[in-house]
Amino acid sequence: QEKVQQSPESLIVPEGAMVSLNCSFSDSASQSIWWYQQHPGKGPKALISIFSNGNKKEGRLTVYLNRASLHVSLHIKDSQPSDSAVYLCAVSGGSNYKLTFGKGTLLTVTP
Amino acid sequence: GGIITQTPKFLIGQEGQKLTLKCQQNFNHDTMYWYRQDSGKGLRLIYYSITENDLQKGDLSEGYDASREKKSSFSLTVTSAQKNEMAVFLCASSIDRGLTGNTLYFGEGSRLIVV
Numbered sequence: 001q002e003k004v005q006q007s008p009e010s011l012i013v014p015e016g017a018m019v020s021l022n023c024s025f026s027d028s029a030s031q032s033i034w035w036y037q038q039h040p041g042k043g044p045k046a047l048i049s050i051f052s053n054g055n056k057k058e059g060r061l062t063v064y065l066n067r068a069s070l071h072v073s074l075h076i077k078d079s080q081p082s083d084s085a086v087y088l089c090a091v092s093g094g095s096n097y098k099l100t101f102g103k104g105t106l107l108t109v110t111p
Numbered sequence: 112g113g114i115i116t117q118t119p120k121f122l123i124g125q126e127g128q129k130l131t132l133k134c135q136q137n138f139n140h141d142t143m144y145w146y147r148q149d150s151g152k153g154l155r156l157i158y159y160s161i162t163e164n165d166l167q168k169g170d171l172s173e174g175y176d177a178s179r180e181k182k183s184s185f186s187l188t189v190t191s192a193q194k195n196e197m198a199v200f201l202c203a204s205s206i207d208r209g210l211t212g213n214t215l216y217f218g219e220g221s222r223l224i225v226v
């Protein structure tokens with residue numbers, strides 16, 4: 001069964017800092033990797049996904065996927081207090097319908 | 112844009128009671144999901160449904176029933192509430208239709224409290 005591990009568990013950064021979040025997964029046959037953002041009392045919201053090895057940039061977000069090392073990272077440039085949330089890494093496996101989620105990283109951006 | 116509405120937002124019940132959570136989506140999505148979120152653990156899939164009247168078990172289906180009588184709605188029943196299953200239950204939907212890696216759209220969650 002797919003395992004997804006995220007690090008760090010929590011992170012506090014000042015406004016304007018670059019944030020780096022990490023996620024490792026166990027199944028090399030995994031398909032897409034997703035990052036979701038969850039604010040307190042709200043449901044997760046999809047931020048960005050990646051399928052191919054390499055990187056993908058959308059606005060202030062960049063995601064890097066290295067299938068050989070089973071590792072994906074999310075980088076947030078010029079972080080804002082509104083970015084404070086839990087970030088969930090999710091990996092889709094052989095079945096189209098099953099996403100396996102990590103436990104999340106709690107990000108706090110201080111003004 | 113669409114929305115996923117979960118009711119109730121808080122559900123309080125007694126131990127051993129049968130409790131039902133409801134979810135409605137207006138995206139016209141094919142697939143709907145119920146996840147459970149416990150503090151310190153990842154989201155775990157309870158049930159999903161790829162079309163009306165279809166039900167598929169997830170990793171955590173024991174102790175739960177689900178029902179998809181209409182494309183737009185998906186309900187989850189806790190068959191006998193236990194104090195160790197106080198958690199947030201999240202409903203989600205996705206387009207799917209056989210494509211890989213579709214975005215999941217989540218509701219705001221329903222918190223189950225067992226007294």
